[in-house]
Amino acid sequence: MNNTIKESDAKTKNHVNDLKGLNQLAQEGILGVVDVVDSVHQSVLNLGGTLSQSKQTNGLTGFIYRSIRATTRLSYRTINFALSRFTPLLPDVLLTKRRDHWVAVLNGIIGDHLAATDNPLALEMTLVYQDQEISIQQAAILWSNPNVKPLLLIHGLCLNAQSWQQKDHNHGQALAKGGQYLPIYLNYNSGLAIADNGLKLAQLMFELNTLLAEQQKINVLAFSMGGLIVRSALQLAEKDKNLWPHRIEKLVFLGTPHQGALLEKTGHLMEYILKISPYSAPFVQLTQIRSQGIKDLRKGRIHDDGQSVRLPRHIKSYAIAGTAKDDKAPHKKMVGDGLVTVNSALGRHPKKSRHTGIPKKHQFTVFHVSHLGLLSSKEVYDHLEKIFVD
Structure with a gap:
């Protein structure tokens, strides 16, 4: 084929x-x-x-x-x-890659507003293969090839499918060469509420499920916010008793803020300080110019009711965290990759009810790496290769 x-x-x-x-x-x-x-x-x-x-x-x-x-x-x-x-x-x-990049950034910052006002710059959720948008039917045909292993890659906030290409490296393309994977990338408006994108992804997977052969499995690699969207979609599928989650074989979270992200929490504090004084109150409008998607990152919110659920047991789930420091500085290690703490990326939480259920043996930490650096890290890819190929 x-x-x-x-x-x-x-x-x-x-x-x-x-x-x-x-x-x-x-x-x-x-x-x-x-x-x-x-x-x-x-x-x-x-x-x-x-x-x-x-x-x-x-x-x-x-x-x-x-x-x-x-x-x-x-x-x-x-x-x-x-x-x-x-x-x-x-x-x-x-369309140029530069244009697509700034549109992705714009959608991450005010994408919910763009969608609500029917702005032509608002992005829709689409599938991308070889830098070109494809339909769900085309994706099903590509993944029906018995000689390939389906791999869905989901980007993070203010990014797009092209963002997986970092420093001449693309995790998806590398896995395609090393393990016969066929990577298809998800593009979406990262400014929408995570629950809204979760619903869109659940609907996409539901339709895709009806087109694939019964025995065909799908593997997922989700970066940052992308992981929260997957979890939201899985939660909706469980609630509606849909069968598509049983197609998911392996699910890898890369730098996903399961318990929230640092920068959004800082922004939330700024809002609180500004609201204290009537003199600064009008300027709170300026600090609130950020999307619902960004706000949802504050606590890793994946559903409208704010509740979090453990991952389905049948899915082999993995988490990879990054930290800019080394293990000799534990107080620095807590900061993580600059955007997501190590504990948040690994799905750990003091309350057992907030645990994601990812087994400890499936949790990995990469040192001396930034959040975006996770996409080009050789050590990260070594973990991915062991997970997906071995």
């Missing part, structure tokens, strides 16, 4: 859609700044007393701010209309 996608299937898009998306964001950004300035103005007017419930000024000042908002909306609607008129006249262009 030929495991290649035709050149004609390469991803193209009319770049006017990107311009529309940026135009929409520019409008929202200006309006957001106006709202902050208006709110600060209102706070100043109320100094000496309690902060008013009204977040906007009244009278002549309020009229001026409302006029600015109306003018801004009209200007950007005009630009959007002009772009729509020119769309049929412009050719589609081949």
Whole structure:
């Protein structure tokens, strides 16, 4: 079977859609700044007393701010209309990796907002093979080859399928050469709530399950946030009594913040400090400009009810943690790879109810490595090779 996608299937898009998306964001950004300035103005007017419930000024000042908002909306609607008129006249262009990268970053930061406002820059959950998007049906055909082992790779926050390529190394491609694996990558909007992406993944796996031969198994390598999304999908499948989780043979978590991530916790503290004073309260809006996906990382939240469950016992689960220091500095080791602590990445927690259930013999720690460095680490790949190939 030929495991290649035709050149004609390469991803193209009319770049006017990107311009529309940026135009929409520019409008929202200006309006957001106006709202902050208006709110600060209102706070100043109320100094000496309690902060008013009204977040906007009244009278002549309020009229001026409302006029600015109306003018801004009209200007950007005009630009959007002009772009729509020119769309049929412009050719589609081949999307570049640089463009895909900044779109992935943008989705990680405000992806939930992009989706809620129907912004053209919002990413959908898709499958990628050889740098090209493929359908679920195409993935099933590729994985139906009896001479290959299916491998699904799921990226982390602000990343995409191309992010697995780091320093001339790609864990998926290396496993394809060393163990006959056929890697297919998942792309998704990492700014959405983890539970929302978990639902999308569960639906994708449900459909894929109906297309594969009964004996075909799937292996999963999930990096960072990607691991939380897998766990969310598995929890939903268990709740709905779906059968697709039985296709999962091995599941490896790479730098996944099972118990939460450090940076989001720091941001949460900043919000709390700003809310203490009425003078700084209006600027809290600026610190809240981050997606629900990022907020869910604070406690490793994988479901709307906030509850966490152990992994299915039939799945062979593994966890690989990274730490920037060595084992001679235990107080530093706790910090982990700069984003995720070692205990969080290994799924450990003081409360047994929060344990992921990953066996201790399946837990590994790699030293002198950063979070993103896990994707290019030779030591990490050595562990992956032993897990997937041996």
